[in-house]
Amino acid sequence: MNSLLCKVKKIFKQIKEFFNLQVSKFGMLKVVIILITAPFFAIIQWSFAIASLYKFITVVPWSEIVQVIFFTKDHQLNGVGTASALSVLLLAVNVWDGRRKAKRDLLSKSRIEWMTIVRPLIANYVTHVSKYMYLYDLFAFDRNPNTQNEKNKELTEKMEQIRSEYYQIILYVPKNDSNMLLLRNIENLFGEINNITNYYEHGISYGEINDGNPTPEQTLVDEYIW
CATH class of the missing domain: 1.10.8 (Helicase, Ruva Protein; domain 3)
Structure with a gap:
């Protein structure tokens, strides 16, 4: 309990030091305006992002795409399509992981x-x-x-x-x-x-x-x- 309390106090101390630093750099009025308006703009931004994602999910005909890629006309599993889809997925994961590692190594x-x-x-x-x-x-x-x-x-x-x-x-x-x-x-x-x-x-x-x-x-x- 004491350890948790010390951590909480430390976090509040860091927040206070960061706040005082920003006030010394930009002034109290500007910092207060940013603190008030930042959550509002963040909510608007997230709302647009969620709306765009919902529109994308509902507009794209996912069932038809899955049917074409993974199944044949006889409703049998399409091995070639499935293997191709998995290969593309693995390639995308490998490219992403390679870029992530390269960026991390460069930073290090x-x-x-x-x-x-x-x-x-x-x-x-x-x-x-x-x-x-x-x-x-x-x-x-x-x-x-x-x-x-x-x-x-x-x-x-x-x-x-x-x-x-x-x-x-x-x-x-x-x-x-x-x-x-x-x-x-x-x-x-x-x-x-x-x-x-x-x-x-x-x-x-x-x-x-x-x-x-x-x-x-x-x-x-x-x-x-x-």
Whole structure:
């Protein structure tokens, strides 16, 4: 019972998140109008489909067709007609099944290729963003002009890598509901490093970020990473 209740809650949570996402994209009024009118148009569409199917069933002379294909003039079973009908049916099933398998295999292959490209791209992007933030922290409090210039050069190279990876991810990952969270995080990271100078200037001016004397452990970690 508890498991069923948890599943129901999870479904309602997903519906609520989907609704909020649509509202943020299209606005409350447009979403409400769609929710009200969609069932109405769906009923009309199904009504036309049912009416067309009923007309097709009632107009076609099924008994005569069956009589011609499966029986002879003497009302005996027509082996040739029956075999031909079954062959056509099996051929149609095989064609449908073959197309279904080909489409499934193509989708699977495309997904595997997509994941092979995108996964390492995202991993490198996150790694390089973290590295950039660490390097910028060292650069911001470096008082040695020589080493500061070296760090600035490395920051520039790292930013070029990040920009390249960012735009590749944006091109590879389609903007749909299933990828919305991933793309939002990618955008947030890109925004963080593009505004890191403003963050540090604000933090330093308000004393929230400082270059206080590091502990021996911090120095050891910095040496290891650097």
